Amino acid sequence: MSSIADTHSATDAAEPDARGSDAAESNARGSDAAQPDARGTDAYGVAADAAEGHVYTVTGQDWDSIAAEQAERGDERIVVNMGPQHPSTHGVLRLILEMEGESVTEARAGIGYLHTGIEKNMEYRSWTQGVTFCTRMDYLSPLFNEATYSLGVERLLDIEDQIPEKASVIRVMMMELNRISSHLVCIATGGMEIGALTVMTIGFREREKILDAFELITGLRMNHAYIRPGGVAQDLPDNALEHVRDLVVWMRKHLPEYAAFSNENPIFKGRLVGVGHLDLAGCLALGVTGPPLRSTGYDWDLRKKQPYCGYETYDFDVQTWDSMDAYGRFRIRLNEMWESLKIVEQCVSRLEKLKGAPIMVADKKIAWPAQLAIGSDGMGNSHEHIKHIMGESMESLIHHFKLVTEGFRVPPGQAYVPVESPRGELGAHVVSDGGTRPFRAHFRDPSFTNLQALPVMCEGSMVSDVVVAVASLDPVMGGVDR
């Protein structure tokens, strides 16, 4: 917690010494703000600190003195600024909590600390390069970002029917593995925040196994840029299916540990049951999707309702719970990991029959020309392809050059193809003006939308429940701020 402001006290003068030069600076700004003109001319100038009342700066270890000082004031109403640098807020989320004693009377979220302008950047890169950017948004589910963007571009290109079956199966397999790794992080960090440290350590252990599989297949643990418009970046390496099969065995062996540690653990249940209550009407009004929506008992899952990538051909069940609280969301995530394993197994058995099948559309005007080979030092050149363009065919070289530097053109129009990410409905609104770059790419990120439910879930509860409620929404700030 960076600072606590007592809003009732009148004086603003008592700045703690720790702020030192900051205080002097803010005084200088304050005098600027006194003259409205001066503020108008300085685009980056700010008005005086908006904090009213007494300000405490908390750096840890000094709770007793602060509690004593506050008790002396005899005022129970304080505003706590929790974050943006706080271990329990899942990244750089800033919570502004107005409290009466330990009860939260008002909660607001401040975001934007991780805004990196990804959507704007994508407008200055080719359609294929766009994948490289959007994969970095929600960094715990990068393959879903890539998938929704690629599906949107493919709809605009009108090549949805031409995506090879193998590409779709690989996409599904990668997305489901990614769903497991994302849910693992959610459960792990959520457990850590309430003191269940073992859940954290085993959660990251299992996640690491999945990231190993990602590294084998895509070359990278995160930020893969693997799913691309038209298919996937490269074929599976020879030992990939064996690796994934071993991974499934490992997961089947270790997933029960989470249930054993948590499901009936009285402390765990005491912290989660009934916390972060949000009913169906609240979910729909606030646009909340994913596990929070399914914890109301409504089986809304885009994989079933609006199938993409051939999800309608897989056998799995949508997991719901009826408690509308953080505990229900935890159980849904746990159950969904089992369902994802079922889907991954089906993908593996399908991929065994698809050895050598194409993984990119046949249209050479869209398909990336090279099949990159994996060498001893990671993803590398495609020697066959280089031999062809450098030694055999001038036209192929020209085509390669044009496709890599210029890219392909996408017919004008707009498309929105949402997918069910681990956090809910993730969709890319892709607009093309017929050029080689996205005219606009806007991502409807579920973390961003779900975070709006924070006040309604937290107000009236204890401050310790805020941490649990936030964890049950599982916001990823990279996706929230984009």
Next chain:
Amino acid sequence: MSEPRQGGAMPPSSPDLHKESDAEAPVTGAVPEGESQPDAETRPESLVGSDPAVSSDETEVIEVRRGMFGVRGTGDTSGYGGLSRSIEFPAPSAPPFGGWWDSVYDRVGELVPSYSDVITKVVIHRGEITFHVARQHLTTLVRHLRDDAQLRFEFCSGVSGVHYPADRGAELHAVYHLQSMTYNRRIRLEVSVPESDPHLPSVVPTYPTADWHERETFDMFGIVFDGHPALTRMMMPDDWPGHPQRKDYPLGGIPVEYKGATIAPPDQRRSYN
């Protein structure tokens, strides 16, 4: 025109809207645990349209581009200087559209007093339907779309801004994706406003989820949503000047100098157009 979207192996059929009464609408009650098996009958209606309507041949020409690299006045020796391409957006469609699109269109027509005033254009492209809405009617229209028993677009996916500098007099567009969970349909609303008067009524009273989305769109595009409870910046700092997602927002970049030559910001570089 586009082909109708088929949701996998599921056959398209037209929904019988009148069977659904308010009490039976699936979203009104929570499904008890154990009864959450996916409904085999549930089809993605939003992806299923029957034959698309015959549209007029007139597409919307946004601009005409010449050459290959957007260069003017210099000696374009590439041979592409004579190239001329007009940018045409998908043409508006006229009813009948086919499938559930018509039922939505007709039902909206019954609810609003003057159809052509409210819906200025309907575009069907790639199996997605877009209603272009006049801004002064947006609030009443979304309320009907959410509450009417035959429409039930109870879920708003969000608001997305788009800046079309070439669309004179309607440069800024706000795009809403609405989802009917009851009927499993998805539509898109598009509202355009001129840059000189970027005001739009807020849909927050109908869809509270639009709160942050409208703030983001205001932040990035400067579209002012009248009636929004607290329209402040979302991503950028509160005192940030300008609206970064507009096409004319100057990109800083760092003009690096190399032996007298400078590298311009990305939007001023020569690029494929």
